[in-house]
Amino acid sequence: MNLTLKVWRQKDAKSPGRMVEYQAANIIPDMSFLEMLDVVNEGLIARGEEPIAFDSDCREGICGTCSLVINGIAHGGQRGTTACQLHMRHFQDGQTITIEPWRAKSFPVLKDLVTDRGAFDRIIQAGGFVSVNTGGTPDANALPVAKVDSDRAMDAAACIGCGACVAACKNASAMLFVSAKVSHLALLPQGKVERNQRVLNMVQQMDAEGFGNCTVTGSCEAVCPKEISLDFIARLNREYGKALLKGATGHKETV
Amino acid sequence: MSITNVFTSSIGKKYIMALTGMALFLFVVLHLLGNLQVFLGPEVLNRYGAFLQGNVELLWPARIVLLILVGLHIWSAIKLSAENKAARPQPYAQQELAAASYASRTMLMSGLIIAAFIVYHLLHFTVQVTAVNLTGKDFTKLMDAKQQHDVFAMMVTGFKQPVVVGAYVVAMFLLFLHLSHGVGAMFQSLGWKNPAHGPLIARFAEIISWFIFLGYISIPIAILLGYGSSYEGLTK
Ligand code: FES
Secondary structure (H helix, E strand, O other), X not given: OOEEEEEEEOOOOOOOOEEEEEEEOOOOOOOEHHHHHHHHHHHHHHOXXXXXXXXXXXXXXXXXXXXXXXXXXXXXXXXXXXXXXXXXXXXXXXXXXXXXXXXXXXXOEEEOOEEOOHHHHHHXXXXXXXXXXXXXXXXXXXXXOOHHHHHXXXXXXXXXXXXXXXXXXXXXXXXXXXXXXXXXXXXXXXXXXXXXHHHXXXXXXXXXXXXXXXXXXXXXXXXXXXXXXXXXXXXXXXXXXXXXXXXXXOOOOOO | OOOOHHHHOHHHHHHHHHHHHHHHHHHHHHHHHHHHHHHHOHHHHHHHHXXXXXXXXXXXXXXXXXXXXXXXXHHHHHHXXXXXXXXXXXXXXXOOOOOOOHHHHOHHHHHHHHHHHHHHHHHHHHOOOHHHHOOOOOHXXXXXXXXXXXXXXXXXXXXXXXHHHHHHHHHHHHXXXXXXXXXHHHHHHOOOOOOOOHHHHHHHHHHHHHHHHHHHHHHHHHHHOOOOOOOHHHHO
């Protein structure tokens, strides 16, 4: 396959960036999107040019590091798929492909296609954890959890924190990410104790980071590689309202 | 952290947006049901008009509450939109919105045009400024046999003007667009949605938006097509 790439190049966080055109020649359809970029980079290095910087780690769709907006869609538009799991057979020979970084004030571009997603880490630090040390893996059924709750908690916990929801949202809102984290912990007994404080703190941090507001358009859910549902945002809204009414310490002491 | 966070936090402002939206939505439904009495004839409609106008102690508090609701709805909309704009200073060179519907992307615009329409509508039928009704008649002078304000004659005279009817139909279409996204979204913003009854809410939003649109435009269009033309109150 031969492709034309239009790639966002930006020297560093301070410099302005621009779209630059490259030719990707002799691409094998079974390559992943990132392997295609590796091939292009080898060519650039051979010519003595600066390779295109992009993030990746596991390359098997589980870490959430890869973060490319491909032809205007975060992760390229194949449902439930990260960019690293997207294969070149989904493109046509001779096609022009635009590649941009996640664009949000809260995710500043560090270089080319690499963004700083520290904002997500700070949201987690604000409350996305359980304070008590819960020890080793408990015996099965030692702690009763209803099947519906465990299933829903697992659905939420599937979030890999890649940030595609922010990238796809017309408002650069982080609600899907925050809702997944809040829901996953609030549904389980270990996380329930701190649920009020957690949701208040995480939303406060989310707002402080400068993310936009949810207008229920559903673009986040459509691009999410883990197919986290918009229903979790409704759950987050519910959790937040309850926490505001009850106050941060409005939970029952369990010991 | 206290309840005042409703005014400062992102989710809090969405609550304000949703709650005021819900109250205004209920008003829109009641207003429609009231107005549809035009099809029950002049007597019923004029009695209804006299009933509303006769309760000044209720009329003005209701108007003030509505004004506050509209004010809060617009305030939260502008605040939230400004924050949303600021959240992405560098736009994409190419962006495909993966799901966002046309209605969801144009909420601010449809809302602001509807607000402008409400001003016109109030001048037209509430304040009854002769200059805006394009008929040259003074609506405040219309009285029926019982010496009540002749609302029926006012509506029939007012909606004989195709230009005015056109403006009302366009405004109601925008209201339809606004509600087709807004009604479902308000349940979501308030957290009153779950996977079980989510589809039901979506269906309800669709049906009620159509009902409101068709209900409202039926009045001016019926009048333009001749409904009420034989009413004797018109000749005065
Ligand atoms: S590189 Fe780990 S998910 Fe793509």
